[in-house]
Amino acid sequence: MANYTTTNPEWAIQGxxxxxxxxxGIKDTTVGNINPALISGKMKPKRRMVLTEDEIVEGVSNxxxxxxxxxxxxIESNSPKHFAKAQRVxxxxxxxxxxxxxxxxxxVPGAGKSTLIEAFGNMLCDNGHKVAVLAVDxxxxxxxxxxxGDKTRMGTLSRRTEAFIRPSPAGGTLGGVxxxxxxxxxxxxxxxxxxxxIETVGVGQSETIVLSMVDFFMLVVLTGxxxxxxxxxxxxxxxxxxxxxxxxDGDNLVKAKVTRGEYERMIxxxxxxxxxxxxxxxxxxxxxxxGLPELWKVIQVFKELTTQSGVFQRRRDSQLLDWMHSMIDxxxxxxxxxxxxxxxxxxxxKSAVLNGTISPTQAVAELIKMFDIKRAAERQVxxxxx
Numbered sequence: 001m002a003n004y005t006t007t008n009p010e011w012a013i014q015g016x017x018x019x020x021x022x023x024x025g026i027k028d029t030t031v032g033n034i035n036p037a038l039i040s041g042k043m044k045p046k047r048r049m050v051l052t053e054d055e056i057v058e059g060v061s062n063x064x065x066x067x068x069x070x071x072x073x074x075i076e077s078n079s080p081k082h083f084a085k086a087q088r089v090x091x092x093x094x095x096x097x098x099x100x101x102x103x104x105x106x107x108v109p110g111a112g113k114s115t116l117i118e119a120f121g122n123m124l125c126d127n128g129h130k131v132a133v134l135a136v137d138x139x140x141x142x143x144x145x146x147x148x149g150d151k152t153r154m155g156t157l158s159r160r161t162e163a164f165i166r167p168s169p170a171g172g173t174l175g176g177v178x179x180x181x182x183x184x185x186x187x188x189x190x191x192x193x194x195x196x197x198i199e200t201v202g203v204g205q206s207e208t209i210v211l212s213m214v215d216f217f218m219l220v221v222l223t224g225x226x227x228x229x230x231x232x233x234x235x236x237x238x239x240x241x242x243x244x245x246x247x248x249d250g251d252n253l254v255k256a257k258v259t260r261g262e263y264e265r266m267i268x269x270x271x272x273x274x275x276x277x278x279x280x281x282x283x284x285x286x287x288x289x290x291g292l293p294e295l296w297k298v299i300q301v302f303k304e305l306t307t308q309s310g311v312f313q314r315r316r317d318s319q320l321l322d323w324m325h326s327m328i329d330x331x332x333x334x335x336x337x338x339x340x341x342x343x344x345x346x347x348x349x350k351s352a353v354l355n356g357t358i359s360p361t362q363a364v365a366e367l368i369k370m371f372d373i374k375r376a377a378e379r380q381v382x383x384x385x386x
């Protein structure tokens with residue numbers, strides 16, 4: 001067995017202490033580089049100023065990007081007091097909303113959505129538009145965390161004064177688009193952004209919810225999509241107003257043209273997503289900036305035709321009602337699970353279900369019987385009279 005010693009090596013500080021004494025004349029009793037004045041009480045840390053409702057409304061109306069960011073943070077907060085304040089602010093800003101063109105963009109990972117959005121957004125800014133990008137990042141079901149790296153990936157667009165990029169966590173909601181995303185979109189519209197680009201989490205049946213908040217829905221695809229039947233089975237194609245074959249450049253251009261033809265054949269078997277609008281596939285290269293002006297022209301024609309036919313406004317009206325219904329579901333859900341009687345009874349009911357004493361259906365019936373909507377409603381306050 002090796003011999004070990006407890007004596008300090010030659011380079012170590014001699015004595016009982018293993019901590020360096022520091023510079024002579026300066027007494028540092030803190031860990032790290034904390035100002036000693038903070039410890040002595042002579043100087044207090046600067047608190048972050050809480051904005052009033054009037055300041056938020058004025059700042060958002062004047063397109064103050066800092067205040068807009070803080071207003072969105074207020075919306076995303078789960079605090080009840082923040083919810084009430086955010087709703088009052090939003091109510092005051094509603095007259096300034098509804099004038100922007102809302103575009104949803106989705107596609108499989110690796111399709112180049114972020115690169116396409118950056119190139120598309122830069123082109124729109126060059127043409128005099130103000131662009132807001134809401135990038136919804138997937139939230140881990142394990143750690144509940146999100147990377148929120150889309151703003152970093154859109155380096156050139158994020159530095160433009162005409163653009164505003166806001167990455168937001170999906171939070172486990174269906175398709176990554178929920179009430180907070182809708183209200184964030186309205187805040188951006190109130191700030192004067194006339195084109196809203198919403199990048200969703202990815203493709204799948206859950207992406208149907210994106211139609212409840214956008215005017216035009218765009219599906220970004222890659223080459224080599226597979227056979228016609230497999231493409232149709234994805235379901236998401238039924239929602240698309242335009243299918244964009246990205247990365248149509250270089251050696252991949254020929255493959256992209258073939259893929260475009262495949263999607264055109266698939267579309268023949270699918271009912272158009274929007275009444276009176278035929279869906280088509282288009283070629284685009286976010287790297288070479290090709291196909292972007294043509295794509296914007298398609299979107300403008302879409303808005304013009306659907307506005308003339310009344311489909312555009314009917315879709316917006318339907319979205320408002322869908323939003324109201326989803327808010328009812330969310331509100332009733334919160335009333336139920338925050339009720340004191342339900343929370344007190346829940347552990348016992350869960351234990352009975354796990355032990356096999358009662359079935360989940362019986363458990364639900366028992367909890368619903370105990371729930372008193374009048375009692376739960378007494379906890380609610382009028383958020384506009386706070």
